[in-house]
Amino acid sequence: RRDDALCETRLLLGLRYLPRNAFLYHALGGLYGDRGDVHAARTYYRRALNADRNFVPSFHAWGRLESRHFGNQQLALQLLERGLAVEPLNTRLLFAAAVLKASRGLPGDALELLDRGLRNPMGSGNRVARRGGGAASAAYTHPDLLLAKAVIEFQVGNTNEARRILRGLVARYDSNGVPSGGGGGQYSSRSISSNGGRGGGGSGS
Numbered sequence: 062r063r064d065d066a067l068c069e070t071r072l073l074l075g076l077r078y079l080p081r082n083a084f085l086y087h088a089l090g091g092l093y094g095d096r097g098d099v100h101a102a103r104t105y106y107r108r109a110l111n112a113d114r115n116f117v118p119s120f121h122a123w124g125r126l127e128s129r130h131f132g133n134q135q136l137a138l139q140l141l142e143r144g145l146a147v148e149p150l151n152t153r154l155l156f157a158a159a160v161l162k163a164s165r166g167l168p169g170d171a172l173e174l175l176d177r178g179l180r181n182p183m184g185s186g187n188r189v190a191r192r193g194g195g196a197a198s199a200a201y202t203h204p205d206l207l208l209a210k211a212v213i214e215f216q217v218g219n220t221n222e223a224r225r226i227l228r229g230l231v232a233r234y235d236s237n238g239v240p241s242g243g244g245g246g247q248y249s250s251r252s253i254s255s256n257g258g259r260g261g262g263g264s265g266s
Contacts, residue, residue, distance in 0.1 A: 068092055083113035090122060099130040120144030121153055134161055152178045156205050159213075168213045175210045178203055204230060 069092060075085045090105035106123035109116050124140035127133040141158040144151060155178040162171035207226055215223035 081112045083109040083116040087119045115147045117144045150181045168217050175206050178206045
């Protein structure tokens, strides 16, 4: 079991010697977030990006924090988009940004982000080894992206396309369950379906 007090002490000690180390600030942000101190977590994610303005993990984590705990969807999306400017194929960022786009009534924009990740099955942020190639490998490497795409397609009335995607997913998983994909499960597809997300796509944020 993790000793949070010891971790905190060591991370803070590390910052005494490496005051510009973005990873240490980011790790403290995660530690405080897990502890429920979301204001401290926000502070340390911000400090991580002050230390390294291209530190993508903090864009993702801070965006999640703003969305889940502060309800600031606009800032969350801005942070995710800043991360995507650094790593355009980061599938965790693509998934999270797509979910937020859909929740803001922009399913077209959301689908565009998901398709970007699905066209690049070995994009950064993917945590599953590639098996096979082409569309077949996407079911293994990006199940979260595919599931989110199916939900949004269904919401905008493309029932047959949603069914096709879901059948493809089911066909590639055995009874042991679905492997974790590159999307980042803290933004569940349920958050899309609960919002409705109907209507045409747009270009704004």
